[in-house]
Amino acid sequence: MTFRLGVIGGGQLARMMVPPAIELGIDIRVLAESEGMSAAIAATGVGDYTDLETVRAFAKTVDVVTFDHEHVPQAVLRALVADGVAVHPGPDALQFAQDKLAMRERLGELGIPMPDWARVETPDELDAFLADHGGRGVVKTARGGYDGKGVRVVSAADQAEDWFAALAEDGRGGALLVEELVEFRRELAQLVARRPSGDVTLWPVVESVQKDGVCAEVIAPAPGSAGKVAEMAAHIGTTIAEELGVTGVLAVELFETTDERILVNELAMRPHNTGHWTIDGSTTSQFEQHLRAVLDLPFGATGHREPWSVMINILGGPTDGDLDTPLRQAAADQPTAKIHLYGKEPRPGRKVGHVTVSGEELDDVVFRARAAAAFFED
Amino acid sequence: MTFRLGVIGGGQLARMMVPPAIELGIDIRVLAESEGMSAAIAATGVGDYTDLETVRAFAKTVDVVTFDHEHVPQAVLRALVADGVAVHPGPDALQFAQDKLAMRERLGELGIPMPDWARVETPDELDAFLADHGGRGVVKTARGGYDGKGVRVVSAADQAEDWFAALAEDGRGGALLVEELVEFRRELAQLVARRPSGDVTLWPVVESVQKDGVCAEVIAPAPGSAGKVAEMAAHIGTTIAEELGVTGVLAVELFETTDERILVNELAMRPHNTGHWTIDGSTTSQFEQHLRAVLDLPFGATGHREPWSVMINILGGPTDGDLDTPLRQAAADQPTAKIHLYGKEPRPGRKVGHVTVSGEELDDVVFRARAAAAFFED
Incomplete structure (x- = not known):
């Protein structure tokens, strides 16, 4: 027999699971949102991942179900588990990646270091939090945010007026998350x-350089992180994976x-942009490891092949979308x-690829990665 | 636009082209011999590669045609070229991989060092060659041999009686190739x-350990090859690629x-078993480089990521064919x-996979590779 792995969602994360699946002889099948998506080569079905019967029919064709994204509704996930389907990560873990308020509450119980935060249901509650935190804060919708969407720096509650209005309209007693603006x-x-x-494995902690709320560049390992920083990051990552019962890859x-603390910003329970460097820079990539994890196969080694790796995202620009010439x-x-x-299809600001360079000298690796990526910029 | 690459043949070489195609954003399409083949994930068609109309229809769906094997008939290849299809490697080069007598003749013209050889049409001619070469020789069918098939060590012409009979029956004036038994x-x-x-790129020369005429283990680079051996091998490889007009990967x-000469044994004009180590051990694998070559994209670097890599083939054994447990x-x-x-599907002696380990110390790398591969042996 061959392991049959089902991935819900046909984006680039599902696409990047395909090469290691081919290498390990795993039969990978993708339920894509539409035709012609990034992971189309492995798509055995196209359908709505919020529709239980669609997902249920797909799950019947595989041994294990995993995800390209965290948007499959809890009701669908729990119905699959009730059917006896192996779902990784499972709904109990995924809820903390789906709901930032639930995540903050749970991490608080675990004593994980975080920015100050509050659940705010009204503009008055938000203003009170801002007043206590230097007049500014980061407001986030509890659900549905990614890549800077659903995140806003505010200095007064009326700057989140539309989000409060949406909550009121939704009428399900929701709230916003507000966090201190961390220096x-x-x-x-x-x-x-x-x-x-139960086994846990880690890659070295990396530095992630953001532009406009989107991960732009990753340096692996994070310069100067050996010792205390790496230890704190590893401890936080291991604790969260174990206490939340995550199965698969977790990105923290x-x-x-500036005062040398390590605070948790966000969680993602899937392969993550900050781990793309592992495809070329680590003995085992995050995508291969995710497959091994969800199939409960022993882990591959996570050492880096060369001392430094730098990953730079390629974003679609305003021009005609030709990628052959820059390639x-x-x-x-x-x-x-x-x-x-x-x-x-390149569209402005859309992640359409990435470049990784590995080598001995960080300066040289950064230079080469930026030089390659620059051809894809307008 | 996206580059569309067509591969004729659905075996493991086509399969291993899929991951780099996914990575580079190349739309790879495979014409497989049957359903459920090794490269099934990229198969857009199933059909007979000796049938011109089948191949022609497939070629219309892609920009460039390349191969999983060397068995597409010259007539089909030349008809495609006449149609204006980009075929790499082209028929002028491929004929030398398809016909060992043509290869020996051409390499002789180029002054490439080879074993003594002769074209023999009759048992008497074969006996005469054997008498001149210590009473033994290697007889080969000019076409169709691979992995030790179509190759026989003989000490008398009657040991090749069946092959002569087949040639006579064929009636197309064929001949056998005989070569000295090289020490x-x-x-x-x-x-x-x-x-x-026109660009040419090379990986380091490797040592290939054969068992029963099949490549069993590859050590990259070949121990003790730095200097003269590597230079001679590189010169031979470059000369053959250029003079025969090979496009794509060539394995020599x-x-x-024992007297320190380097002689050409066989040619393969495609990614080759002795290059599988490059998937994990080189910055650019032979499969990615083959795609770049046939699409005429600039080459990737061919340095090794770690000093040593060892590749060991996994062959199917006589048992039930379960690969999950050894995995x-x-x-x-x-x-x-x-x-x-x-x-x-594992069948006795069939190549069903391989293992590669890379690292600093050769002894340790060999040990780890053999330890991993041993789980797949009976």
């Missing part, structure tokens, strides 16, 4: 994988503060650059 | 890639003789081993 030196990310049988986005130019100019394109 | 220290392989625009199998055991025991399974 951070830099952003880090800790990538972890955990198997259903972190702030390293040819980047390949000619930077033969050591590993170029990844996601088969997506 | 070699070891077998080497030089992997080369060449683009239509070599003998290193789980090998993963648990050897976390640094990169395990590749081809999605093929």
